[in-house]
Amino acid sequence: MRNGPPNARSPRPGSIARVAGLSYGDLDGIFGYALRRAQLAGFEAFRRATARQDITPARYTALVIVGANPGLTQSALGAALGTARSGAMMVVDWLEARGLAERRTLPQDGRAWGLYLTPQGESRLRDLKRRVRAGDMQFAARLTPGERVTLKRLLDKLGG
Amino acid sequence: MRNGPPNARSPRPGSIARVAGLSYGDLDGIFGYALRRAQLAGFEAFRRATARQDITPARYTALVIVGANPGLTQSALGAALGTARSGAMMVVDWLEARGLAERRTLPQDGRAWGLYLTPQGESRLRDLKRRVRAGDMQFAARLTPGERVTLKRLLDKLGG
DNA sequence: TATTGTTATACTCTATAACTATA
DNA sequence: TATAGTTATAGAGTATAACAATA
Numbered sequence A, B: 001m002r003n004g005p006p007n008a009r010s011p012r013p014g015s016i017a018r019v020a021g022l023s024y025g026d027l028d029g030i031f032g033y034a035l036r037r038a039q040l041a042g043f044e045a046f047r048r049a050t051a052r053q054d055i056t057p058a059r060y061t062a063l064v065i066v067g068a069n070p071g072l073t074q075s076a077l078g079a080a081l082g083t084a085r086s087g088a089m090m091v092v093d094w095l096e097a098r099g100l101a102e103r104r105t106l107p108q109d110g111r112a113w114g115l116y117l118t119p120q121g122e123s124r125l126r127d128l129k130r131r132v133r134a135g136d137m138q139f140a141a142r143l144t145p146g147e148r149v150t151l152k153r154l155l156d157k158l159g160g
Numbered sequence C: 001t002a003t004t005g006t007t008a009t010a011c012t013c014t015a016t017a018a019c020t021a022t023a
Numbered sequence D: 001t002a003t004a005g006t007t008a009t010a011g012a013g014t015a016t017a018a019c020a021a022t023a
Helices: A025-029 A031-049 A057-068 A074-081 A085-097 A119-140 A145-159 B025-029 B031-049 B057-068 B074-081 B085-097 B119-140 B145-159
Strands: A101-106 A109-117 B101-106 B109-117
Touching: A025 A031, A025 B057, A025 B119, A031 A057, A031 A119, A031 B031, A031 B057, A031 B119, A031 B145, A057 A074, A057 A085, A057 A109, A057 A119, A057 B025, A057 B031, A074 A085, A074 A109, A085 A101, A109 A119, A119 B025, A119 B031, A145 B031, A145 B145, B025 B031, B031 B057, B031 B119, B057 B074, B057 B085, B057 B109, B057 B119, B074 B085, B074 B109, B085 B101, B109 B119
Parallel strands: none
Antiparallel strands: A101 A109, B101 B109
16 A cells, blocks of 8 residues: 555655675676666655655656657657657656646647647646756765766766 | 567667657756666666576676675565565565575574575576676776776765 | 564556557 | 557566564
């Protein structure tokens, strides 16, 4: 059963704090593992920044991308999210059910929908952007400004 | 329906290659997003390195940690994996069903099991370590040696 | 009382396949 | 025939709660 406030996300696996006295063996030599740990800390920062917002990283990503690419099709959104069409469908259903986005027919292609944020979606996105940026800056504050620039450059080399 | 070879993992969401001509808006300024992209690339490297092995990052992590901490309890393993006891149970069931690990009674505590790798588990782990290390090095080869040292240091500052 | 392991259950996410309507 | 969207279904992963045995 859920124990959080209504419409809140269930707690993330999130904090995998190191267990004192435990050996992590080879894992500490694997970049993939270090990336995973850092990314979970980033998830946790996102979760804190969007607490009681019923938002997830995937939903936030969809909001940002639709906002930045009005008229986008669901297939294109699915490609951007790295998910199948059916997954994009569910995200768009979720956004539409909350009045944040809408599907409009496209004159040039009767098969596809164009996706657009509603005014409430735009407003909601502005608020979420503020929260997420602030949480992300707080998360990255463990690094110096120079380290942040370096990290961003190296991550982009690895992840595109 | 599954389309891979028997016992293979289903394909990861994995490659979220950038969609040409799409704007990613604010996402490119968020460390959490860059971390997520890089980590997915790392997952993909892990998947390639362990193809047709029916292994997952979580199972591999469990193997390494049990191997490095013989006699570990399931609760401690769950804490290391950042999962609930029931989740640790399922991983251990999986390892035990394949003869890779075993539960032994602990004289000092009748409630808990001690976890140990079997000889097959040790052997399998040695092979997997070779594969994972090689895949990880290939993945990180996109960086210079100096960049790799720097990245590891910065990730550890973020993820513990 | 608290903790360990266990079981049962529910929920989320995602992939797959089949279907329709358009191209 | 190919593609966009839709629907239904299945599987993996994980959290929660309740329980028995032990501390």
